[in-house]
Structure formats: C-alpha cells, structure tokens
Amino acid sequence: xxxxxxxxxxxxxxxxxxxxxxxxxxxxxxxxxxxxxxxxxxxxxxxxxxxxxxxxxxxxxxxxxxxxxxxxxxxxxxxxxxxxxxxxxxxxxxxxxxxxxxxxxxxxxxxxxxxxxxxxxxxxxxxxxxxxxxxxxxxxxxxxxxxxxxxxxxxxxxxxxxxxxxxxxxxxxxxxxxxxxxxxxxxxxxxxxxxxxxxxxxxxxxxxxxxxxxxxxxxxxxxxxxxxxxxxxxxxxxxxxxxxxxxxxxxxxxxxxxxxxxxxxxxxxxxxxxxxxxxxxxxxxxxxxxxxxxxxxxxxxxxxxxxxxxxxxxxxxxxxxxxxxxxxxxxxxxxxxxxxxxxxxxxxxxxxxxxxxxxxxxxxxxxxxxxxxxxxxxxxxxxxxxxxxxxxxxxxxxxxxxxxxxxxxxxxxxxxxxxxxxxxxxxxxxxxxxxxxxxxxxxxxxxxxxxxxxxxxxxxxxxxxxxxxxxxxx
Amino acid sequence: xxxxxxxxxxxxxxxxxxxxxxxxxxxxxxxxxxxxxxxxxxxxxxxxxxxxxxxxxxxxxxxxxxxxxxxxxxxxxxxxxxxxxxxxxxxxxxxxxxxxxxxxxxxxxxxxxxxxxxxxxxxxxxxxxxxxxxxxxxxxxxxxxxxxxxxxxxxxxxxxxxxxxxxxxxxxxxxxxxxxxxxxxxxxxxxxxxxxxxxxxxxxxxxxxxxxxxxxxxxxxxxxxxxxxxxxxxxxxxxxxxxxxxxxxxxxxxxxxxxxxxxxxxxxxxxxxxxxxxxxxxxxxxxxxxxxxxxxxxxxxxxxxxxxxxxxxxxxxxxxxxxxxxxxxxxxxxxxxxxxxxxxxxxxxxxxxxxxxxxxxxxxxxxxxxxxxxxxxxxxxxxxxxxxxxxxxxxxxxxxxxxxxxxxxxxxxxxxxxxxxxxxxxxxxxxxxxxxxx
Numbered sequence: 001x002x003x004x005x006x007x008x009x010x011x012x013x014x015x016x017x018x019x020x021x022x023x024x025x026x027x028x029x030x031x032x033x034x035x036x037x038x039x040x041x042x043x044x045x046x047x048x049x050x051x052x053x054x055x056x057x058x059x060x061x062x063x064x065x066x067x068x069x070x071x072x073x074x075x076x077x078x079x080x081x082x083x084x085x086x087x088x089x090x091x092x093x094x095x096x097x098x099x100x101x102x103x104x105x106x107x108x109x110x111x112x113x114x115x116x117x118x119x120x121x122x123x124x125x126x127x128x129x130x131x132x133x134x135x136x137x138x139x140x141x142x143x144x145x146x147x148x149x150x151x152x153x154x155x156x157x158x159x160x161x162x163x164x165x166x167x168x169x170x171x172x173x174x175x176x177x178x179x180x181x182x183x184x185x186x187x188x189x190x191x192x193x194x195x196x197x198x199x200x201x202x203x204x205x206x207x208x209x210x211x212x213x214x215x216x217x218x219x220x221x222x223x224x225x226x227x228x229x230x231x232x233x234x235x236x237x238x239x240x241x242x243x244x245x246x247x248x249x250x251x252x253x254x255x256x257x258x259x260x261x262x263x264x265x266x267x268x269x270x271x272x273x274x275x276x277x278x279x280x281x282x283x284x285x286x287x288x289x290x291x292x293x294x295x296x297x298x299x300x301x302x303x304x305x306x307x308x309x310x311x312x313x314x315x316x317x318x319x320x321x322x323x324x325x326x327x328x329x330x331x332x333x334x335x336x337x338x339x340x341x342x343x344x345x346x347x348x349x350x351x352x353x354x355x356x357x358x359x360x361x362x363x364x365x366x367x368x369x370x371x372x373x374x375x376x377x378x379x380x381x382x383x384x385x386x387x388x389x390x391x392x393x394x395x396x397x398x399x400x401x402x403x404x405x406x407x408x409x410x411x412x413x414x415x416x417x418x419x420x421x422x423x424x425x426x427x428x429x430x431x432x433x434x435x436x437x438x439x440x441x442x443x444x445x446x447x448x449x450x451x452x453x454x455x456x457x458x459x460x461x462x463x464x465x466x467x468x469x470x471x472x473x474x
Numbered sequence: 475x476x477x478x479x480x481x482x483x484x485x486x487x488x489x490x491x492x493x494x495x496x497x498x499x500x501x502x503x504x505x506x507x508x509x510x511x512x513x514x515x516x517x518x519x520x521x522x523x524x525x526x527x528x529x530x531x532x533x534x535x536x537x538x539x540x541x542x543x544x545x546x547x548x549x550x551x552x553x554x555x556x557x558x559x560x561x562x563x564x565x566x567x568x569x570x571x572x573x574x575x576x577x578x579x580x581x582x583x584x585x586x587x588x589x590x591x592x593x594x595x596x597x598x599x600x601x602x603x604x605x606x607x608x609x610x611x612x613x614x615x616x617x618x619x620x621x622x623x624x625x626x627x628x629x630x631x632x633x634x635x636x637x638x639x640x641x642x643x644x645x646x647x648x649x650x651x652x653x654x655x656x657x658x659x660x661x662x663x664x665x666x667x668x669x670x671x672x673x674x675x676x677x678x679x680x681x682x683x684x685x686x687x688x689x690x691x692x693x694x695x696x697x698x699x700x701x702x703x704x705x706x707x708x709x710x711x712x713x714x715x716x717x718x719x720x721x722x723x724x725x726x727x728x729x730x731x732x733x734x735x736x737x738x739x740x741x742x743x744x745x746x747x748x749x750x751x752x753x754x755x756x757x758x759x760x761x762x763x764x765x766x767x768x769x770x771x772x773x774x775x776x777x778x779x780x781x782x783x784x785x786x787x788x789x790x791x792x793x794x795x796x797x798x799x800x801x802x803x804x805x806x807x808x809x810x811x812x813x814x815x816x817x818x819x820x821x822x823x824x825x826x827x828x829x830x831x832x833x834x835x836x837x838x839x840x841x842x843x844x845x846x847x848x849x850x851x852x853x854x855x856x857x858x859x860x861x862x863x864x865x866x867x868x869x870x871x872x873x874x875x876x877x878x879x880x881x882x883x884x885x886x887x888x889x890x891x892x893x894x895x896x897x898x899x900x901x902x903x904x905x906x907x908x909x910x911x912x
C-alpha cells in the first residue's frame with residue numbers, strides 16, 4: 001500500500017525551504033542502464049543456449065563425487081553406524097557436524113528472500129533465486145546425515161514421525177532432535193514453495209520463448225498457466241509477501257532448534273544460553289559465504305556483472321563481516337561466562353577447547369570465522385573478487401570447524417577422565433561428507449541449466465525504467 | 475547560516491516546546507532528589523537495599539531507552555536507511571543524556587561504599603548468605619574474584635560511561651558539522667564511526683548489563699544476558715521514539731515532517747523487537763529450565779516460589795513474582811505482538827501511542843523482574859532465606875526515580891534540540907526521509 005507523504009501546502013514547514021542534501025547518490029542495482037529486453041535476454045540465454053562444455057565436465061565430476069556419498073551410505077546401512085568412527089565418549093561425530101554445517105548454509109536463501117524482502121532491501125533481487133536454490137539443495141544434503149544416523153534407516157519414518165506400528169516405536173518428543181524433524185521439514189517445504197512460486201512468472205517467460213516442443217511442455221507445466229495478467233500479479237505479490245512473513249520465523253526457528261540439540265544438555269561447552277541467536281548468526285554467516293562462493297564464478301562465467309554488481313558484493317561481504325563479528329562476540333561471551341561462572345567444569349571445557357587436544361581445530365575456527373572476515377573492512381579487499389572468494393571459502397571451512405569444535409571437544413573430554421579419548425573420522429565419514437558436495441553440485445548445476453538463475457521480473461522491478469516517473473522532467 | 479533554534483519556522487505558528495526544557499529539568503531534579511533521599515536517607519542508614527534499587531531501576535530503564543537510541547543512530551548510519559534522518563536527529567539529541575543518566579544513577583551507588591554494599595552483595599564481605607557463610611568466605615566469589623573486585627568494578631563503570639560519551643560525542647559532532655558545511659564527507663566518517671561504534675557499543679552494553687544487573691545475584695550467570703539487555707533496549711527505544719515523535723508532530727517541530735510511513739517503520743520495528751525480546755527471554759528461560767542445573771535454576775525459582783508455613787509444614791507457594799512473570803508473558807509479548815500484527819495499529823497515531831506507552835510500562839516491569847527479586851537471608855526459613863515482594867512501599871521512590879531520570883532526559887533533549895537544526899538539512903538522504911512512503 002502506498003501513501004503520499006502528509007505535507008500539504010497549507011502546513012508546509014518553513015525548514016523545507018532550506019533543505020539542500022549533500023551529493024551522495026545511491027548506487028544502481030543494475031549497471032550500464034540496461035533495459036528490460038537486455039535483462040530478459042541475458043537471463044534466458046543461460047538456459048536456452050547450447051550446453052557449454054564446462055558444464056558437462058563439471059556435471060560428470062560432480063556425479064562422480066556424489067557417488068562417494070552413495071557408496072558411503074550403502075556401506076553404513078549394510079555394516080552399521082560404527083563405521084562412522086563413533087566411539088564412547090564421542091558418540092556424535094561428523095554426522096551431526098555435517099548436518100549442522102549444511103543446514104546452516106541452507107539459511108541464506110530464505111533469509112535473502114524473506115527477511116531482506118520484509119526489510120525492503122532491493123539489492124536482494126539479483127541473488128535471491130540462486131540463494132534459494134542453494135538453500136533447498138543444502139537442506140537435502142543436511143537431511144541425509146541424521147536420517148542415516150538412525151541406524152536402521154528403513155525404519156526411520158517410525159523413529160522420526162508418530163506413525164503407529166507393530167514395533168511399538170515412537171518418537172521421543174522431549175528430544176530437540178525430534179523437533180528438528182518438524183522444524184527442518186517445515187522449513188524445507190516452505191522454502192521449496194517460496195522458491196517455486198517466485199519462479200512462476202519467469203517460467204512463463206521461458207515457456208513463451210521456448211522453441212522446442214519439450215521445452216514448451218516442460219516450462220508450460222511448471223508455469224501453471226501464468227498469463228502475466230493483473231490478477232495473476234496481484235495474487236502473486238500477496239502470496240510472496242505472506243510466504244516471506246511465514247518464512248522469517250522459520251529461518252530463525254530452524255537453527256534455534258538445531259542449537260537446542262546441544263544447549264538443552266548438561267554438558268559443559270554445550271549448555272550455554274546464547275546458543276540460539278549465536279547459531280542463527282553463524283548460519284547466516286556461512287550461508288552468505290556460500291552464496292558468494294557460488295555466485296562469483298557464475299557472475300564471471302555468464303557475464304552477469306551488470307546484474308550482480310560491486311554493490312551487491314559489498315552488501316554481502318558486509319553482512320559476512322557483521323555476522324562473523326556476532327559469532328566472534330558469542331565465542332567471547334562463552335569464554336567470559338565460563339570464567340565468570342566459577343564452575344571448574346565450564347572453565348575446563350573452554351580452556352581445553354582452545355589449548356587441548358583439539359586446539360588446532362579451535363584456532364582454525366577463530367582464524368577463519370573471526371579474523372578472516374575482518375578483512376572486509378577494507379574496500380580494496382571487497383573489490384578484489386579473487387580475495388573475496390578465498391575469504392568466503394575460509395569462512396565455509398571455519399564454520400564446519402566450529403561445529404566440529406563444539407561437538408567433539410566437549411564430548412571427547414567429558415566428566416569422566418578415564419573415558420576420555422581422541423575422536424578421528426573414518427574413511428567412510430570422509431567419503432560420505434565430501435560426496436555431499438558432489439550431490440549439492442549436481443543439483444545446483446541442473447538448476448543453472450534448466451531454471452532461471454536470476455529472477456527476471458524482480459530484477460526489472462529495481463531498474464530506473466520500472467519507476468512510473470522515470471523520464472519525467474518535472 | 476541561520477539557526478533553527480525556535481519552533482517559529484513551523485507552519486503551525488510556532489510552539490513553546492523548547493521553553494519547557496527548564497521545566498523538565500526541574501521535574502528531573504525534584505524526582506531525583508526524592509529518589510536520592512529514599513536511597514541515602516531511608517535506605518543506607520536503615521540498611522535497606524530496596525530504596526537504593528529505586529535509583530537502579532530508574533537508571534536501568536532510561537539507560538536502556540538511550541542505549542537503544544545510540545545503537546539505532548549507528549545502525550541506521552551503516553544501513554544508509556532512507557527513512558531515518560528525520561528520526562535520527564531526535565536520537566542524536568536524546569543520546570547526550572546517556573552519560574548523564576549513567577553518571578547520576580550509577581556513580582553514587584558504585585562509589586559510596588555503604589550504598590554499594592547494600593546493592594551489590596558481593597562487595598560486602600560481612601554480608602551473610604542463606605547458607606550461613608559470609609560473602610568474604612564464599613568459595614564461589616573467590617573463583618570470580620578476578621572479575622568481581624571493587625576497584626576494577628568501579629573502573630569498569632567509569633570506562634563504560636567514557637566509551638558511551640565518546641560515541642555520543644563523535645556521532646553528534648559530524649552530524650551537526652554537516653548542518654553547517656553540507657559536506658557529504660561527514661556521512662562517510664559517521665558510517666566508519668558507526669561501524670566500529672556498534673562493536674564497541676555492543677560490548678559496552680553487554681558488560682554494563684553483566685556488572686550492574688546480572689551481578690546483583692552474583693552466583694548466577696547467563697551468556698544471553700547481554701543480548702537480553704540489547705533486546706529490551708531496542709524495544710524501549712522504538713516505543714519511546716514513537717511517543718516522542720508523535721508528541722513532536724502534534725505540538726513540536728516535526729509537524730508536517732513526521733508522516734504515516736515513519737509511524738509504520740517504527741511500528742514494524744517495535745513488532746520485530748517484540749518478537750526478538752520474546753525469543754531471547756524464552757530461549758534463556760527454556761535452556762535453563764530444561765538443563766535443570768541448580769546453580770542456574772535458582773534465579774528463576776525465586777521468581778516463582780517462596781517458602782511458606784502451611785498447616786505447620788513448609789511448602790513452596792507461588793509468590794508475587796510469579797504474577798509478574800505471567801504479566802510479562804501475556805502483557806509484554808502476546809498482547810503487543812498480536813496488536814502490532816495489524817497494519818492500522820502501526821499507522822493510526824492513537825493506536826501506536828497506546829501500544830508504545832504499554833510497551834514502555836511493561837519494559838519497566840521487565841526491569842523489576844530482572845533487578846528486584848532477591849534472597850533475603852533469614853534463618854527462620856528452611857532454605858535460609860525468603861524472597862522479597864514485588865509490591866513494596868519503596869515503589870514511591872521507584873516512581874520518583876523513573877520520573878526524575880525521565881525529566882533529566884527530556885530536559886536535556888529539549889535543550890540540545892534548541893541549539894541544532896531540527897532536522898539534518900544537508901543529510902544526503904534527507905529528501906528520502908521527508909518524502910518517505912510505504
């Protein structure tokens with residue numbers, strides 16, 4: 001709803017006559033004054049042009065890598081979860097680490113689409129589609145680990161959902177892991193819906209431009225009869241806003257509940273009240289880093305410099321800087337309160353975390369998550385895209401290590417020194433985890449190839465030409 | 475360049491709001507005088523901590539409003555928010571009161587040993603704990619003594635005031651300099667100060683909350699406590715800003731400048747931070763409840779139960795703080811949340827004013843909940859203590875402290891506003907702000 005400002009000529013404050021804003025123009029969201037036609041062509045041609053060789057090569061490599069996960073999971077199911085290197089006292093290892101890592105990455109998409117939409121941050125338009133796709137594929141990767149960690153995976157439905165069965169197996173409703181099932185599945189469903197619904201107008205464009213019959217049917221079915229009518233757009237805008245409102249609490253709830261997996265326990269290093277917002281900040285941090293890791297190469301390959309501008313990169317790197325600093329604040333609070341509490345177990349957990357047998361992992365985490373994003377204070381670094389990509393890569397590595405540090409360091413040195421141990425992953429752990437990057441890449445490459453990488457309609461809406469007063473001389 | 479130091483520029487024909495600065499300052503001085511009398515004439519000589527808490531309550535409440543304003547001044551700078559300049563100028567005039575409020579409220583309590591010992595038990599080695607031990611022989615305090623030691627504590631409080639003063643100084647200096655020379659370079663400088671200032675401000679407000687509020691019950695600890703203070707401060711800031719701007723748009727210099735879209739923004743932010751406050755408060759409660767570790771749960775237990783002799787047996791009964799807790803759940807979250815979901819609640823002036831005042835009242839109650847409950851050592855009780863009550867005659871001093879600090883804040887605000895442009899006329903986004911629409 002739009003309302004004119006309430007300044008009428010009869011009640012015009014005199015100070016308005018002295019208004020003289022300093023010159024500081026806002027940076028354009030689409031550079032070089034590109035028109036609607038150019039935007040449509042640029043985005044649609046990515047899908048319509050013949051498949052590039054690099055795509056085919058990458059797809060094969062990704063498929064090969066994904067097979068690692070397949071083989072790893074088959075081996076786990078046929079042999080048992082002990083092949084994952086889980087031994088007392090570390091009965092939670094890479095499985096939960098990888099789950100939290102991928103779910104965290106799955107936060108940026110809906111954050112960009114929903115929260116930035118509610119905050120009216122128009123720069124989100126160039127990156128939201130790919131980020132949403134990333135969200136969905138990351139959640140798919142995340143889901144594999146807890147499902148297969150249940151052991152007899154063919155019975156997972158009974159462990160996870162309250163389905164009556166003759167085994168008398170029921171979910172443990174008091175466990176945050178069970179809440180995860182509902183939180184993540186709801187988040188996945190709404191994110192998928194949001195992603196798909198946002199794509200409908202663009203699928204209509206691809207359908208209308210399609211030359212081959214299979215394309216006409218493929219995009220025609222997906223576009224669900226989109227006709228660009230006023231009524232369609234009106235319903236679309238309302239549905240988009242409602243889904244944005246619905247998704248916002250979901251984004252926060254998912255990682256909050258993931259943090260509860262640890263924080264409801266009594267284990268020093270896990271039980272700390274700052275975990276919910278700290279995990280959410282960490283998820284946004286890693287999600288944005290992954291968006292840049294993916295989008296910077298795509299921007300170069302597809303020549304999207306006018307659509308994903310330096311301003312977009314600045315905004316994202318600043319969010320990474322802000323959330324990385326929040327994560328650093330949380331690390332500091334954990335340490336401070338551990339010392340302030342006077343609880344020797346808490347103090348030990350954190351001193352051991354930094355200087356114990358997993359100290360190396362802790363310092364990788366600090367270097368990657370707290371120190372490396374601080375480089376984004378400098379404009380020259382934000383404008384050096386190779387460096388931005390490398391820092392984002394470090395952030396992804398650091399955020400994986402954060403989950404590793406939290407999970408393993410607290411378990412390996414718990415209350416009973418006689419049972420302390422050193423956890424190491426097995427080759428099955430390693431193969432299964434690295435294979436998920438292949439699985440993720442397969443899905444992402446298919447998305448690039450067959451669906452519009454950028455939201456055509458939304459990008460057009462933030463160009464100067466979309467302003468009804470564009471070109472007015474008075 | 476002519477100064478806009480009176481309201482005659484306003485098309486309404488002028489207003490006398492600037493002339494009310496001495497009146498509000500007078501109210502502030504009288505209110506504070508009553509609060510000081512309560513604290514130092516009734517409280518200290520009678521070894522009664524409660525009138526001293528009045529000063530702490532008034533300070534915490536108004537400091538939270540001003541800390542929120544300070545953080546929003548910086549946040550809107552780094553976000554380059556188009557709607558903000560008109561409202562940010564009011565924050566810039568408000569935040570000058572932050573160091574004053576902290577100095578007037580905290581320094582007498584921190585540097586006057588009899589008062590300090592009554593307020594912060596850990597500073598009184600002779601104080602007897604419910605377990606019969608003196609604070610001076612408390613092993614828990616011994617483990618915390620690297621942080622909880624009096625000279626260090628005093629130094630930290632002074633440091634917090636100095637940091638806030640420095641941020642206030644730089645944020646105001648370059649913003650007002652831009653009014654004079656119209657240079658866009660100031661906007662860049664302010665963005666840099668704000669980016670660094672947010673980190674500094676976040677750490678300062680966190681440790682201010684730890685030292686002045688969390689340390690009231692020094693055995694207790696929560697990593698979330700600083701975030702709770704931030705959430706409460708942001709809510710208080712938006713609620714107070716909504717009231718202030720509405721008053722200024724009705725009778726002051728924002729007439730014809732502060733429009734429906736500005737109200738909508740403040741309403742949306744108030745809604746967002748209502749949810750954020752609930753999220754933080756619930757998370758802290760839930761994690762402590764679920765882990766059920768006695769060294770943490772006692773803080774919530776005394777806010778629910780008191781021991782009482784019923785039919786010759788000691789039992790736990792719900793105390794007054796239980797009703798305060800319920801009032802916070804329903805009055806400080808559910809009601810404002812549901813109310814603010816409606817579009818008209820955010821834009822209709824009367825409705826926004828109502829919910830803003832409501833939020834401020836419940837923010838004060840939230841500070842009661844976090845500050846006042848205390849274990850009063852008494853060997854007659856089976857656990858060695860009883861819990862003080864919410865309703866207390868010292869609430870009269872509380873009212874004086876709230877009013878006194880509020881008077882100081884408003885008086886300083888009006889006095890400062892009269893010396894500056896009423897809106898930042900050369901801010902690069904001033905046109906966007908004036909013509910801001912939904």
